[in-house]
Amino acid sequence: MTEKAGFPQARTILQQCLHARLQVTPESDQSGAEWVEINRGMVIYICFFKGAVEDIIPKIVNTLLNLKLCEADSGKYVSVLDLPGSVLIVPQATLGGKAKGKGMQYHNNIGKDEGLQLYSSFVSMCEKELASCTSDTKHIVKHGTYGNRQVLKLDTNGPYTHLMEF
């Protein structure tokens, strides 16, 4: 991993979980809310900045899925692919916020259409990587709906929170 100069293209926060549950469709008159969930694995909160391009996606996926951030039963840290664990991806535009006075501004965040495109690529590539590394259908990628409120319930054995920028 090389040091990046200048403004990043993406910001991610990583947390380890025993169980995580995320709303993907809010409740409506017609039906109840829909949720996705994972058991043991990693929650990835992601936000893209202005200037982010498709080329950055493989690097983000490769880095996050291979970083030794997950505590194995042995107590050693291994990657989420090696755990093996599941991944919950949470689009989190607020991560791009900057304080101005007492309020937050999001002027550096990427536009909604471009952001959705990059988010979709990121999700697809995570799914492909996880599928190619395990034949075990227990280890899955789940993800939030871009642009929705990310109603999240998280159960950890220590979130072991990390920040990674790209």
Added chain:
Amino acid sequence: MTEKAGFPQARTILQQCLHARLQVTPESDQSGAEWVEINRGMVIYICFFKGAVEDIIPKIVNTLLNLKLCEADSGKYVSVLDLPGSVLIVPQATLGGKAKGKGMQYHNNIGKDEGLQLYSSFVSMCEKELASCTSDTKHIVKHGTYGNRQVLKLDTNGPYTHLMEF
């Protein structure tokens, strides 16, 4: 809030919660685990870097408690003091991590004794600020045990995750 040049003294991650529960003493042969919990309010994960000094604490406390990060019932964003809400402080040294290859290194983190000192000051000042702003004993500051594993359970209506560095 002015732009900071150079390496920060502290990194914080802020998440909004409906309920959060944090282990402060692990289970032992003699007794069960002890937990603290808050209802609606803000979770502050904090990490200090080498070079952090006591002078930075009032600025961090003042900024975090007054930033408009909490969604009021009206849908408007207000500070945790104005909500009013509670605060759960989680010491999180992993936030200082930097990837080297597939592993994480924490060379820029402050030493344990100095870190504990700064953490304790931060907790005390948050407690004082919250107490001076509300006579309501429902709105409290709870905090994790520095150096322990931070076993956390979080229930949100959207974590609205923000990064703030000082």
